[in-house]
Structures are given as C-alpha cells and as structure tokens.
Amino acid sequence: MIPKKFKQRYKKIIPDFDKFLDYYSKRQAVSIRVNTIKTSKEDFLSMTHLRIKPVKWYADAFFVDTQHAAHVASTLEYFLGHIYLQDAASMVPPLVLAPHEGERVLDLTAAPGSKTTQMSQMMNNRGCIIANDNAYERIKALRGNINRLGCMNVVITRRDVRSFPASENERFDKVLLDAPCSLEGSMRKYFIHWSEGGVRSLALLQKKMIDAAWPLVKRGGELVYSTCTYAPEENEGVVQHLLQENEDAVLEKIKVKGLDHHEGITEFRDTTFNPELRKTARIYIHDYNTGGFFIAKIRKER
Template identity: 35%
Template sequence: MTATLPAAFADRLTRILPADRLDGVLASFAAVKDVAFRINTLKAQPDAVLAGLRAAGLNPRPVAWSPLAWVVDAAAKRALTETPAFYQGEIYIQNLASQLAPLALAPQPGEMVLDLAAAPGGKTCQMAALMGNQGWLSAVEPVRDRYFRLKHNLDQQGVSIAHCYQKDGRAVGALTPERFDRVLLDAPCSSEARFDLNDPDSMAHWSPGKVREVAHKQKRLLLSAIHALKPGGVLVYSTCSFAPEENECIVHAALHKLGDAVEVTPVDIPVLHQPGLTEWDGKMLNPQLAHSVRVLPDSLVDGFYLTRLVKQRSTQ
C-alpha cells in the first residue's frame, strides 16, 4: 500500500512551489525512478564503459545535458551493480540532481578545493574528475563510519588528489581561513527530496522540528565555508530539501551577517527549476536569492536547492 506524505510537509509545498507545478512534484514522490550513474573519467573512457555495459545486457540511455550522465531502468539496478564497471570504479551511481552541484561549482585543474560535507563522496569524486586529478581537494566528514566510507569510495574511484579529514565542518573556516579557490557545501539536511511514497521509512523521521534543528547547523556550516574561501573564490551551497528554512533563509542569514563580502550570482541549471524565494512566512529575504534555484523533481530528477556565491572581499 502506498504511503502518504506528512500532512505538514504537503501543506508547506503548496506555499513553496508554483501552483502549476505542484501536481507534477507530488506525483514524483510516487514514481519508480530510473537509476542514474556517472561515468568516471579517472578510470575509463565513456565509449569503453558503455560497450561493456551493453555487453552485459544493459541498455544505458544518455542524459541530454551531460555526456557522462546515463540512466538505466530501475529494474536493472542490481544488474548494474554486478558489472565489472561498477566493481572497478568506472561508474558511480548518482542521482542527476546530485551531479548538478559540482557542475555549478566548476572546479579547475590545479585549484585548491574544499568539500565541506563530503560523505559518501559522489560529488567529491565528480570534482576530482572535473579537475583531472590535478590540484588539492580537501574532503571533510565528522562521522566516523561515513568518513571511512568516503575514503573507500575515493580510493575505489581512483581519486589521488583528495585529503580526507574527520572533522566538524563548522570549525574548518577558522582553521583554514581564506585558503580555498572553491568550496562545495552540500549541507546535511532533512532530506525531503528523498521522500518515497513506496518507502514509508523515508519519511519517518521528518518533522518541522527536524527542519529547524538542521537549519541551525547549516547556518554555522555556511559561515565556516565562506571563511575558508579566498576573496574572489566561488562557493556552492546546496541541499536535497525543499524547506526555505534550510535553503534561502540560510543564505539570507549569511548575507545579512557579512554584507557585501559575498554575492549570490546566477547559475545555469539544465533541468526544470524555479527561482529562489525572496519571501517566506511573511519575512522578506535578500532579493539576490532570486538567483538561487530550486530544482523541481520529476520521474527522473530529485528535488534540489542550489545557490552560487562569489566572495567579493576578505571576511577576516
């Protein structure tokens, strides 16, 4: 029997989303989604990987906006995880929405890059590939078991430029002030975009109180991320939550505290999305937040929020 969304969450969605998109978003929570994966160019060339998958009886389909992103039917997930390409780290199973944040950050070979909430490492591995394994990539994760899973995934994917730290990300900005060219903060969140009406457990721990709890931590993480960023550097803040308290309100608080030291800049996202909100619960937010984006889920892509910030001057 299909579950139902928490009533308070469903009500909040009616206030967050455009009315003409609400039905499609609600339907996405019941969809059995195809499995997306990314070809790892640190280990193999796309043509060879695809040939191997097809030889194994799979039918990978391309994603229009990325030559490295492909999908297979949901029923083929187990077969995908039993291929040599999977075991050898030539592919990484990763939702398409998750792949957007590293693309928006666009780390370059030779740069110093920080992933402030790195586990399990999919985005870290993607950034290493974008950098061609050239430069320095700091990957931070405070939880012990997740930290070791992160290290395993980086090793399995052939990442050689990563330096892993089991540390609370809220302390990193003070420890490494203005050291990094680019920072990714895919913040721990309430995981609302991962709700699945076919899996009641995916919603079991959600509550408005949980949203407030994670927002308190996110606010400090974002300030730490900004302090770790060099003047002129780029930061991407993202979550897999719909909640404005975890998204626009977090960025608004940083802008309010730091003034013109940071600026929200437009980001081009090749999937269905809406501009960030500039008002929530009767509170006006910084108008720059219209440049942020909330990805609207469909039968393939999960919901996602993303803001791109540029540091205009030192925060020391």
C-alpha cells in the same frame, strides 16, 4: 502517507503541486556517472550491456533503464571503478562549483564521496581536494569510493564543519557545503523522519556551518551551498543569513547547460527574502524523476 502539514507548507510555492505529490509514489530514476579517471565515455559505451539514456546536463552521466537498475552495482564496470551510482540531481552542485585543474578545493561534508569523486574527475585528478566529514563510519565509505575510482588528488580529514580551522594562508579557490538537511528531496526513502521542528533545528545548524565555511573561501573564490530539501528555512533563509552577515558575499546566478530549474523563492508564509535569492536554483522530484535539490553559488569579492 504524506503529512498534512507538509502539504500546507508547500502547496503555494511548488509548481504543479498535484504532480509533485504523485511522484512520491513513483520509483526514483537510477543514474550513473562514467568515471573518466579510469575510462572514457566512448570505451564505456562500447562495452556496457546496460540500457541507458543521457542525462541532459552532464555529458558523462546516464539514466539506467528500470529493468537494469538493480544490477548496476554487480557489474564489472562498477567493481573496476569505471562507473559510480549517483543521483543525477546531486551531480549539479559540483557542476555549478566548476573546479579546475590545479585549484585548491574543499568539500566540507564529503562522505560517501559522490561529489568529491565527481570533482576529482572534473579536475582531471590534478590540484587538491580536501574531503572532510565528521562521521567515522561515513569516512570509511568515502575512502572506499575514492580508492575504487582512482582519485589521487584527494586528502581526507575528519572535523566538525563548525570548527574547521581557517587560516589566511590556507584558503580555498572553491568550497562545497552540501549541508545535512531534512531530506525532503529524498522523502521517497526517508519521509517518516520529517517534522517542522526538525526543519527549524537544522536551519540553525546550517547557519553555523555556512558561517564557518565562508572564512575558508579566498578572495575571488566561490562557495556552493546545497541541500536535498525544499524548506526555505534551510535554503533561501540560510543563504540570506550569509549575505546579511558578509558584505563581501555576492550571489551568482545558477546556469547549467541542459538543466531547466526553478528560481529560488522570495516569499514564504510571513517571510520575505531578498530578491537576489531568485538567482538560486530549485530542482523538484517531478522535474526529472530525480531527487530534489537546492543550489546557491556565492562569490567572495576581492
């Protein structure tokens, strides 16, 4: 059952709210990413027996037919590392960050490796990605996925984001902070854990994490901040905090070809956010039957 407080919070800010609520009773679409480090999309399509259709915003990704979805992880393609099970919405933050060959990239909360391995293939396995996480058990999954997918440009570290060492000579071209959150975009699985108190506590943690992440970005570099939640306190509120504390932080408008998303909000209850926050992106579960996501891209001025 969806809590009354949840409905009261979001009725005014989420479009097509009744449809949004209906999607909590629907099974989320299953999607895969073709791992072009080990195969080509053309070779995969010529060999696979899965019934699939394209993800509009990522040429190497596909939605899997419901009848085949349960069998993806037992296919030969999966065991060989030719495909990776990944929510199509979670592919958006790496697409927004857009890492290139030869760049230094930091994924601050990398496990289990969905976005790390996606960025590795976007970089053609060149350059360097530091894949960091604080949880030992999750790092084991991260290592397994990196090995299965053949990502050779990834180095794993284990640090609390809030104490990740910053050095003037060791800053990064691109930094991804996919922050721990209240999981509202994944509530078809985790709804039982939701509370407004949890949202407030996580927002405090996220502000500390983004404060620690910003010094790691080099001049002219970019930070992508993302969550799989809708809470403005964890999204627009965290990004506004960064902008207020750092004069060199400039918000960039989110543009991903093939993806129709919603703008970030500027008002919630008694709080007014900077109009610049409209440049951020929101994806709701009823848009594409994916998970929900928030994405912001911030550039550090030279």
